[in-house]
Amino acid sequence: MDIFQLFELHHLLFLVFGLLLGIFVGALPGLTPTMGVALTIPFTFSLGPTEGLIILGGIYCGSVYGGSIPAILFNVPGAPASVATTFDGYPMTKNGQGRKALELATIASVIGGLFGMILLLFFAPVFADFSLRFGPTESFWIALFGITVIAAISEGSVTKNMIGGSIGILLSFIGISSITGTTRFTIGMDSLVGGLHIVAVLIGLFAFPQALRLIEQLPLKEKEKSKEFSVGKQTVKASFMDIIKKPKAVSIGSGLGALVGMIPGAGGNIASILAYNEVKRFSKNKRKFGKGEKKGVIASESANNAMVGGSLIPLLTLGIPGSPTAAIFLGGLLIHGIWPGRNLFVENADVAYTFLYSLLAAQLVLLVLGLAIIKPMMKLTRVPSEMMAPVILSFTIIGAYTTQNNMFDIYTVVFLGLTMFFLQKYGFSPAPIALGFILGPIAEQGLLHGIQVGGANGNVVSYFFTGSLNIILFCLVLITVIFSLFQSFSLKRDLKVLSVLKSITWKGFMSIRAIRWLFAAGINVWLIYYVFQMEFQQMIFPLITLLFLLFFIFVEYVNSLFVTTQPNKPKKHLKSKDQGIILSLLLSISILMLLTTVIGFYFQVLLLMIIVPFFAYFKNWKNTKPRTIVVTAILFTLMMYIVFAVVLRVPL
Template sequence: MDILLQLFEVRHLLMLVLGLCLGIAVGALPGLTPTMGVALTIPFTFSLGATDGLILLGGIYCGSVFGGSIPAILFNVPGAPASVATTFDGYPMAQKGKARKALELATIASFAGGVIGMILLVFFAPVLTEFSLAFGPTESFWIALFGITVIAVISEGGAAKNMLGGCLGIVLSFVGISTVTGTARFTFGIDSFVGGFHVVAVLIGLFAIPQAFRMIEDLSEGNQKIKRHKQTTASSIRQSFGDVLKRPKAVTIGSGVGALIGMLPGAGGNVASVLAYNEVRRFSKQKNAFGNGEKQGIIASESANNAMVGGSLIPLLTLGIPGSPTAAIFLGGLLIHGIWPGRNLFVEHADVAYTFIYSMILAQFFLLVLGLLLVTHIARLTSIPTYYLAPAILSLSIIGAFTTQNSLFDVYTALILGLLMFVLQKFQFSPAPIALGFILGKIAEEGLLQGIQIGTAQGSPWLYFFSGTWNLLLCSFILITVGIAVYRGLKNRANQQPTLEGKRAPDYWAVSGWFIAGALVIVCLVLLNSMPFELRIFPQLTFSAMLGFLLYKAVQAVKRPKERVSFTFDYSIVMCLVLVATLSFLTNLLGFYSQTFLLMLLVPIFVHLQKWRKLRPLHILFVSCLFTMALYAVFTLLLKVPVPIMPQL
């Protein structure tokens, strides 16, 4: 009762609501991840008491994980790594005019998953901690591979292309200092490569920037594309609650998988949401509906990544082992206030620990109310014209990439990856497998190398990797997932075979492209032989897998119909994209706010000059000034984060 009375003190409630509101804003802005939100807030907790500071940080953690679903649903841009799976069905539902419905489902599912995760934290922390400790390096290796194979099967496009994308993401994770050996590799003599690619910059480059370029590309197709996101279907909160309650399997599987994965050190919400999405899809009778606006997909993803929050706090509070990157930053917040996680936490600081834990349960109810109150207003963002929305997304992407490490290298990383992803999507490559490959590549390699070392010490690395209940179970899951992908491929080929009439010439361009890519991979494999074993073993496995998939695609190009490639040859659009990309790369010369202002002017003026839509120049100028000043108020005046500035002459 004393703890409950402390919890409902006015200052604690104010800190909780403030944290949730800030967290939602952080999650809704592309590039500002939950980890960054918590890290930016820690200095502001110095003057607060331990309880108030932890409640504020916890509110930001919960709110930002939920807030990441907002841009994922509305614009196909995950606001946080944990929201990648939400884009699979959330964005297609928004395209059908059901943005409000998708946001309501995400809010209610987030509440359900968050409550379940926090209840597990309160009542089952000791038991579940023992479960998380059972996962060693080999289990981490297999679960990382499972995540990559799952995302390859459930993403858009063919399984072979998705696996190629996953391997490409793993290759990106090799750049920089190895977490096991501490040795730099694949830096090519470039100092900026030593630190590797930051996950925020990579996610922005794979999702946000290509989406902005596609919006600009669609402008020439008239007002139908410009208005494609407008709300056309009414929704009610009661109906959305009913939709969630009618799908208990999605909530249960999503929350359970999210909480369990959250407890595994380093896994995080991105793995949890993808695995939960796959398992719900596996047990669904309407598998083909997933990826086209299926409600269960949104419910599974959002319940999983919010249940992950409670799960990640279990090993953090009981053992001092963070279950996610954000939980690792949260650990710093605990230590700053002189609180050491572990068994003594619930003895020496019982009032602080239990007040914080129960505040996280209360946060889910506040989050539900705030989310449902904001849904109507948030859904109106879909009515923003594309010629304003595209440059706004680009500007937020640039500042989001920069503020992660105050590095222009991250900005250029995001822009270059964005351009490459924009081209790859023309060939039906999906960004999700590349993103998950990059995130899980480090986990898989670390588990592989540690497993080899431990297995060698025990007499047999092979036996160490292929023994034990969890190892065998995860291996079985991987084989089942790959088997399903092969079965579907054979089934689709059988269905397409009767439609092919006569003998068709091979697609020589595609065959040549796949063989050239395969030759480059062979060269990489040969060059890798000069590296030490610890640095080359996992890259060699990855490049070997890539070579196999490339050869398969080459053979497929010989036997199957020509692949559909969707290139836009509208020279006016190409010119606009070139101008926008060039202006985006001039961040260091123009300064961020000047660049933002010019981007906001460039796209609508181009639309006006091409007579795709009649716009008023004064209106364009007003909107550009207003948006630039809003960014200045948020990032410079409020958050006080550094931004790229124009160099002094």
């Protein structure tokens, strides 16, 4: 009977409404699936348990998929789980295959989601027992595996990727330690006691720098940028065939996504990263990844959507959430008087099974909705960069603030965004920093809990290296490290050792490049001294991270001594006078974003929507008409007011 209840008209309407709202939430930078579910729970109070859960399930599924849209079109992950989608999704857009990438992401998301939901529906009790086998040591090794993957999946220098990952881990230490309950790395600032929020960090690393790059490119001729935002013409049938003919990517993504989803606390970010890495590992053309490889998009999106079903397995059967969003979902269940556990499918069988069938049907509805919105979504790529940049900036402000209603999150976005904007000019990627920030706390908690439990059992070392799961995960970490080192050396195999050694000069030791790395090493040594003042439990993982960071800095310092290994210099596309003007504009906009409490959010949005395009117009960089600029600015500000002040009632 339960499956027929799903086809009642009001249930279908609730499902479609939840999916559309979820896609909208996921597509907006800063509005994560967790936030979407949390904001919707109060609106389900007046509904019955079945209707409320159907809406929440639709939002969960839709928002995870929706995060791929800005990730592919603008290199801005709409959700943490979409970080890996940017690796190949945005390069496909720059290559004129944006529509193709969205089609692949939609189809892969549905296949991965169906796989996860089928496991949830038919095999939940079996896999729930498996998820209980993941203790602190298993969590430590899988987080460490994700961290070591950083070097393998990201483009550019392996050491720079590892430096970025280490920086991300260090950023995650700021605030109150979850183990000791005391503060660290707060440098006496009360605002840092709560730590850096993951949404603010992701927006600062991806969305804010992307908006600054769009502004930086304003003086360029339109034809130089036309390919980057080409709509492209593809067919859905061809995209289906791409996945069917090469099922390895979607199979690995779906399997790993569901598996990682069952691990309490892991989440879709780890699932998509690990799936991307494994697909790249088993690919014959590894160098295509990061340059628009279809398999990268397929693996990432199938994994983070399969995670949804996987994360609900331990939640519904054991009451243990498998992801942050599933933890919020638990609150929704309890509010409606439904207690998870084995009795759920006995005492509330009608609600439980209708909900599960709705999640299965949600994937099929998502396929229709996702493919239907691709064409209108592609029109966003035609929006002039002088208009798109302030739109992205406006969403970064609202996305950062609405997470905790905290102005400090906006300051975090601006500071990290400016830093990342300049770091990218010298070969650093935001992805390793983001992954380090996400995985660092999981690895530290697993390490410290493992030390405590192992010490109580009499042998810490054997506790970490015994058990089939520990051994398998340790071997994966070891293989990934060896693979990364081999990859690093193979890229330089054509260099002759003697010629490289002869290229070292005494001037190289005191070059600007070398001095920069010496300065970084000095800061690192000071941090090591600072860490030694902490208690053992507080200092152990930061100390390990800093020692590895010092090693990678030393490697880059040695590289800076060679004439043949020049660092990545900023690409000079602009005239010297334009560079100075653009830099002044970027700094002015950054300052304006810090003045939210002074001038108000909506007036700030209006100013951004007017200043950037008018500046480009008066400099003769773009020819958008002044009347169009003013009307667009007013309408967009009004839309923001209606959505966030009237509908969502965000306290701005």
